[in-house]
Amino acid sequence: MNYNINQLSGQQQKTSSLKAVKKLYSLIAHEKRNLIIALIAILVNSSLQLVGPLLIGHAVDAYVTTKQYNGVLMIGGILLAMYLLALGTSYMQTKLMGSVGQRTLFTLRNALFNKLQELPIAFFNQNKAGDLISRLNNDTDKINQFFSQSLMQFIGSIVTMTGAGVFLLAINIELGAATLLPALLILIFTMMVSPWVKRKNATNLKSVGSMSAEIQESLNNFRVIIAFNRRDYFLKRFNDANHQNYNTAIGAGMANNVFLPVYGLFSSLAQLIVLALGIYLISTGSFTIGLLVSYLAYAVNFYNPLRQLAALWTSFQVAMAGWDRISQILSLQSNLTDRSTGETTALHKPGLAFQNVSFAYPNGSEILHHVSFDLLPGKTYALVGPTGGGKTTTASLIARLYDPTHGTVFLNGRDIRTYSAEERAKKISFILQEPILFTGTVKDNLLYGNEQLLKYNNEELEEVIKESHLQKLLSVFEQGLDTPVSASGESISLGQKQLIAFMRAVLRNPEILILDEASANIDTVTEHLLTEILDQLPEQTTRVIIAHRLNTIEKADEIFFVNSGNVIPAGSLDHAVEMLMQGKRAS
Template sequence: MNYNLHDESGSGKRESSMAALKGIFGLVMHERGKLILAFLAMLMNSFLNLLSPFFIGYTIDHYVVTKQYPGVLLFSGILLIMYLILLLTSYLQTKLMGGVGQRLLFTLRNAVFNKLLQLPIAFFNQNKAGDLISRINNDTDKLNQFFSQALTQFISSMVIMFGAGVFLLIINIQLGLAALAPALFILIFTKVVSPWVKKRNAESLRAAGDMSAEIQESLGNFKVIIAFNRRDYYKKRFQEVNQQNYRTAFRAGLANNIFLPIYSFFSSIAQLIVLTYGIYLISVNELTIGLLVSYLAYVVNFYNPLRQLASLWSSFQVAMAGWDRIARILSLETNLNVIPSTGTNSKDCLLEFNNVYFSYPNGKEILHDINFKLLRGKTYALVGPTGGGKTTTASLMARLYDPTEGHVFLDGQDIRAYSSSERSKKIGFILQEPFLFTGTVGENILYGNELYATYDSTALHELIKDRGLEDLIAVFESGLDTPITSQEDGISLGQKQVIAFIRAVLRNPDILILDEATANIDTITERLLEKILRKLPAHTTLVIIAHRLNTIENADEIFFVNLGKVTPAGSFAEAVNRLLNDKKNS
């Protein structure tokens, strides 16, 4: 399955704006009470904004022109009360929608992160971590900004604009049609230009994600950069992505600001039309001065929201581009689904590969027609040249991937019939590059182990002592309480592998896969690990992937993995000869 987020070939059509808004509102429907209250405050605010020009015009015609100043004072007081209510409703809707926006941000980030946890390793192999971070941090914040700030203004502007248009037509339909005519050109312009604006914003967000990915990759490999003195290379790469980000951001900024001058121009045209035509209607006694003042105010109330919508529409396009990138992740599903249990295969072995083929997405076939069996309690070694398929074979054993064709059976069942929790209890996997979390050595050892989840340092120390692992803890300065920071200061790669080893052994797995587990460990520590391996439960099957031959000489059976084939290598001496011959031929 193709999980590449930048590959649009299989992503289908983009969501329409209405479909996108429906998806976003679906995330906050549990707050419908606050949304309704904010909407009512918004309607009250809009209604009072629409009512005030009418009162002003009425006051001019009935009290100012006739010099009835008590009436002027009365309506001035009414307007003051209205403006105070406007202040209150504005504050209320801002507070409510701001809170909803922040909770939307919280919900979205949780949803995206939880979705990432459900996706298989293939997804992370096809996408850069920096881009994913940008989607979680940057794109979700664009939605929050629109929802908490722009959306209320957007809806309020739409309501005021609609109400002002109705008043314009009610007061004088001919003058109203003339005043609204420029809005038709604005509508056509917006309809034509909006897809282009959204595309420019999508390109800008994508470039920002690429720059984030480049920074993350460069900082993550900074030691290599320094060791090989390749600052110039990474500096050039950063300049390229930074330049691309600048170009796309500049084009997006230009696109986002194109609406405002156009809207302002047509607004000025509309006011000029109303003023000219209104003066003519006054001259023929079809309009009063007060109504003309009201009319001009309603024209402002109609076109000012349009000018606001010019910038708000840009925010909307940015938010929709961000939602496209977020929705792309949320729409993905893992291809490692659990199937119904069949139990059709015999249980004469612990694990079996049956006619297994495998290829990575959009890549060549890595494994071809693989067939072998692993028995309980035995030790197996996978040897072969780099790139021959050893780690891929081990990954299929742990169901980090599914075969393209064929089946992998675990304990008599298709491995796909086990849930991830059941599978992780049966299979331990020590990777080439163990990952540690911020905390202590003890917390990292207990990570993911439900059996000992409640153990404190004292109980864990006793457990480790009972399992004969105490000598391994001695390599850490403060034992189980040795702190591990996010930079993992003072923890060598060999020590990290020791932690990963203990973490896997304490799970008592049926299969323990060691992928170059001793590659970066000194001879003394390696001997300690070998002693621990001999103390594993009798039912545990060991699968060792190694380049150092001394780590596989005690294996019960050795498999040679090369050119997509897994074949028995015979004795240790025969395996050595095959490796030497392979190196000579290469």
């Protein structure tokens, strides 16, 4: 299955505005009460703003022209009270929507992160971490900004425009129609330009993600850059990514600002129409000065929100572009689905078995071809073969990091897909070539994912370590369980990282323990100690060892030669060495 979110088809990547709005609403459906209150506040605010021009026009005709200044003061007091109330409602909806936006951001990031946790390793192999981080941080924040800052302004502007349009037509339908004519041109322009604006913002968000990915990758590999003195290479790649982001940002900026001047032009045109026709109507005696003042105010109340909508529509397009990138991930489904049945198959004994297993990575050639073999409980098995022969892939299938393209992997006679992730993790431990640790202490990393020991204090945990014959490995660390560990690995050596990973796996008491080059970065004495610990594991524990140093597999009960898509019993160690040499010469 292709999980590369940057290579999805155009149909998969695009979301219509209506569908996007529906999906976005589903994120804030639980905020319905707050949304209704904010909407009422907006309606009250807009209504008060719309009544104002009518009162001003009435004051001009009834009190100013007749010099009844008491009436002017009375209208002024009413207007002051209205505008203060409008200020209060505006503050209320701003506060409510700010809270809604932050809760939406929290919900969306949780949903996105939870979805990332559900996806298989194949997804992370096909997508850059920096781009995923950008989607989780930057793109979700664009949606938050729309909810907290733009949504109610958007609704308020539409309500104000609609009300102003109704007043314009009610006061004089011919003049109102002429005044609203530029709005029709604005609508046509917006419909034509909006898809282009969205594409420009989507391209910019993608380039931000690419630049984030480039920075993350370069910083992770900075030691190599320094060792080979290739700062120039680092700088060139960053400059290329930065230049691309600059160009897309310029394009997005131009697209985002194209609405405002156009809307301003048509707004000015509408006011000229009002003045010209209004003065003409006054000259014919069918219009009053007060009505013209009110009419101009309503024209402003119609076109000013329309100009605000230019900026708000841009914010909506940015949010939609961000939502497209987020929804690409939320719509993915893991291909590692658990099967409901857990019945035992009589064809297989306890332990692990491959039955006619084939495997290929996405968009790649087949690595394993119709492989079948059995691993019995309590035995030690070694996988040897040339680099790239498929040893790690075979081990990954044993641990169900991937599912076979064809065939079935059985664990204790059951299809391994019938086990839940929790059951499988308890039964199988995998020590990777490059151990992954988390910032904290040695204790934190040893207890990671081990619910049985999670509440143990240091003394209790040290007793368990002693019973597992791991105390000599713990003594390597100066502060024991409290030795600080950083995710970057600067605080401890690579060999010490492998020791922590080894201890973490053994403490889980797994039925199957997979060691992928687990002794590659440790000294010979410590390697011998690891061998002794492996010999003291429970009798039912099956050990699967991948190693290039043949002395680490001398005591293996059975050796498999893995190469060219096949897993073949190699017999003795000498025979395995001979097959390995032949494989290297053939490659």
